[in-house]
Structure formats: structure tokens, C-alpha cells
Amino acid sequence: MNVLGIESSCDETSVSILSDGIITSNLISSQDFHSKYGGVVPELSSRAHLQIIVPLLRQALAKASLALKDIDLICATAGPGLIGALLVGLTFAKGLAYALNKPFVPVNHIEGHIYSGFLMEEKPKFPMLTLVVSGGHTLLLKVDSFIRITKLGETADDAAGEAFDKVAKMLGLPYPGGPAIQRLSEKCKNPTIKFPVAEISSNKFDFSFSGLKTSVLRHIQKIKSEFGSMSQKEIENIAASFQLSVVKSLHKSIQRALDQFEFNSISLVGGVAANNAIRQMIIDISSQYKKQVVIPDLEFCGDNAAMIAQRGFQLHKSGKVYSLEFNAYPSLSENYFNSISKEND
Ligand code: KG4
Numbered sequence: 001m002n003v004l005g006i007e008s009s010c011d012e013t014s015v016s017i018l019s020d021g022i023i024t025s026n027l028i029s030s031q032d033f034h035s036k037y038g039g040v041v042p043e044l045s046s047r048a049h050l051q052i053i054v055p056l057l058r059q060a061l062a063k064a065s066l067a068l069k070d071i072d073l074i075c076a077t078a079g080p081g082l083i084g085a086l087l088v089g090l091t092f093a094k095g096l097a098y099a100l101n102k103p104f105v106p107v108n109h110i111e112g113h114i115y116s117g118f119l120m121e122e123k124p125k126f127p128m129l130t131l132v133v134s135g136g137h138t139l140l141l142k143v144d145s146f147i148r149i150t151k152l153g154e155t156a157d158d159a160a161g162e163a164f165d166k167v168a169k170m171l172g173l174p175y176p177g178g179p180a181i182q183r184l185s186e187k188c189k190n191p192t193i194k195f196p197v198a199e200i201s202s203n204k205f206d207f208s209f210s211g212l213k214t215s216v217l218r219h220i221q222k223i224k225s226e227f228g229s230m231s232q233k234e235i236e237n238i239a240a241s242f243q244l245s246v247v248k249s250l251h252k253s254i255q256r257a258l259d260q261f262e263f264n265s266i267s268l269v270g271g272v273a274a275n276n277a278i279r280q281m282i283i284d285i286s287s288q289y290k291k292q293v294v295i296p297d298l299e300f301c302g303d304n305a306a307m308i309a310q311r312g313f314q315l316h317k318s319g320k321v322y323s324l325e326f327n328a329y330p331s332l333s334e335n336y337f338n339s340i341s342k343e344n345d
């Protein structure tokens with residue numbers, strides 16, 4: 001069974017092939033040109049997807065030593081994401097499925113991330129406590145099976161990745177900000193600024209990063225007004241203190257979830273899961289609570305089509321059939337996690 005996966009929800013075009021569950025290619029083309037605008041420009045993203053998608057498919061087939069006719073199932077991200085960008089990959093996948101007369105599976109991008117730990121050799125055991133940290137979402141989930149996901153907490157405002165990106169911008173660092181903040185943080189062994197760790201009264205598992213972001217901004221403004229500029233050491237201290245505050249905030253909700261529910265594994269997924277300090281925190285708390293820990297390799301943390309092919313294949317195996325009328329959707333609906341199990345029953 002050769003499964004083709006296509007991902008184009010934001011600024012990465014990715015094409016992957018899973019052959020009998022094994023990744024035979026996972027090509028990712030990142031649109032680096034957005035950095036000069038300080039963030040992703042949607043229209044430019046759509047155009048770049050359009051230009052690269054056919055050559056990338058050709059390369060992916062060559063890498064897997066397959067021809068188009070060997071593909072048995074076609075999966076593509078349908079949402080959430082930038083609508084124009086999504087439409088490129090989804091329409092392309094639907095066109096291929098129609099032309100090849102092969103089944104097509106639209107995949108939810110967040111579900112792709114949620115189950116991305118299953119791309120690793122050691123598979124997570126259910127029930128799994130999953131922290132999704134990406135540029136657009138921060139979710140704490142209880143994942144009981146391939147069809148049952150309960151949302152425990154989410155961000156009340158900015159996503160974790162968004163906070164990294166915004167703070168990086170304040171510090172004059174390039175987009176995406178996460179890797180740049182991590183690099184600077186690693187130079188400061190002893191962060192000294194006490195940035196806040198938010199507490200959301202309505203739900204003890206929720207997160208909030210906007211107060212933290214404002215607090216960083218005020219700190220930067222204060223230093224600049226007093227000294228005119230910031231030294232490299234100060235920038236490193238701000239980056240490391242901010243990162244520490246994010247780690248503490250994520251840790252707090254995870255600890256509460258582990259104290260309240262039974263889990264067999266802990267999984268960290270999404271683009272921000274590339275962060276070493278967050279990975280280390282997850283490893284430490286897993287060992288403290290004696291839980292299996294599953295964190296995808298870096299290649300599968302950021303947006304990639306292997307996770308989309310895998311999720312599409314799971315849905316296909318469970319008997320789900322989708323029409324070519326299925327359309328792209330930009331956001332995760334309010335009641336998404338209440339409806340996923342019903343939808344799959
Ligand atoms: O999952 P992803 O690739 O795209 C979305 O679906 O949003 O996540 C992208 C986010 C960006 O905000 C980026 O700054 C962040 O992941 N990121 C990181 C690191 N690498 C990427 N954040 C913190 N530390 C990193 N090493």
C-alpha cells in the first residue's frame with residue numbers, strides 16, 4: 001500500500017510517501033523568503049506552494065522509486081491553515097485522486113501533529129497525554145485512541161509558537177523566532193528576569209502567553225529608555241527568561257493533568273516541540289511520573305506530509321470514505337474535540 005501525503009497549510013510545502021507504513025520519502029520545502037516580511041504573507045505562500053508542488057511530487061516519487069500509478073491512496077491537509085495555501089495542496093490531491101481513480105482522504109492538520117509520535121519506532125501507548133505546541137495552536141489533550149480525543153486545556157490568547165515569534169521580533173530576531181530564541185537562550189545559563197507564568201481561573205489546564213509577551217515588551221522598553229540600547233548579554237537574558245517562563249507554564253498544566261488522570265504515555269508534538277528546553281522538561285516529567293515519553297524527531301515536529309499520510313492512512317483503514325467535494329477549512333471549530341469521536345463512530 002503506497003500512501004501519498006501532501007501538506008500545504010502554511011509556509012512549508014511537503015510531499016511524503018508511506019509504503020506499507022514505512023516512510024519512503026518526506027520532502028519539505030520551506031518558504032524562507034517570508035522572513036524579510038517578519039511573518040508569513042498568505043498570498044505569497046499560496047503562489048510558492050503552486051510553484052513547488054509538482055516538482056516536489058516528482059522528487060518524492062523518484063526517492064521512493066515509484067511511479068504515479070503505484071500510489072494507492074492520496075491524503076492532503078484540509079485545515080486548519082491559510083485558506084489559499086490549503087487550497088493548493090487539497091485541490092492538487094483531489095485532482096490526482098480523480099485522475100488516478102484512487103481514494104482521497106482530507107486530513108486535519110492538528111490530528112496529523114497529534115498522532116505524529118506514531119511515526120517513531122516506539123509507538124505511544126494510549127491513553128496519551130499530548131501537548132500540541134505550534135505556531136497557531138497550544139492544546140493539552142487526552143488522547144484515548146485513534147478516534148477519541150478530549151481537550152483538557154488550550155491557550156486563552158496567543159499560541160506558544162506565536163509568542164516565540166512575537167518576542168523574537170521585539171528582540172530584532174528573524175522569523176520564525178523559535179529557533180533564534182532557543183539559540184540565544186542556550187548562551188544564558190542563569191536567566192534572572194522573573195517574567196509571569198499566567199494562571200487561568202476558569203480552567204486550570206489552560207495557558208496564556210499574551211501577558212508574558214507584554215511583560216517582555218515593557219522590560220525591553222524600560223532598558224532602551226534607560227540605556228538607549230540592549231547589550232548582547234541582556235538580549236540573551238531576556239530570551240532565556242522568556243523561554244523559562246513558557247516552559248514553566250507548559251509544565252504546570254502537564255503536571256496537573258498527570259495528577260488528575262491516568263496516562264500511559266506523554267507526547268510532545270508540533271513545531272515548538274523542536275525546542276530543546278521544552279523537550280527536556282517533557283523528558284524529565286515523564287521520568288518523574290514513570291510514563292513512556294514520545295517526542296517525534298525534528299523532521300516530524302514542524303509541518304511535514306509524513307504525519308498527514310499517516311493520519312490519512314489510519315482514517316482510510318478505519319473504513320472512512322470521503323467525497324471529492326470535501327473542501328478546505330481555515331480554522332479548528334469551537335466544538336471540534338467534542339465532535340471528533342462522534343464523527344468517527
Ligand atoms: O507546527 P509548525 O511548524 O507550524 C504550524 O502549524 O504552526 O510550528 C511553527 C512554530 C513557529 O512559531 C516557530 O517559531 C516554532 O514553531 N518553532 C520553535 C522552534 N522551532 C520552531 N519554537 C521554539 N523553539 C524552537 N526550536
Ligand code: ZN
Binds near residue numbers: 134135
Ligand atoms: Zn503545524
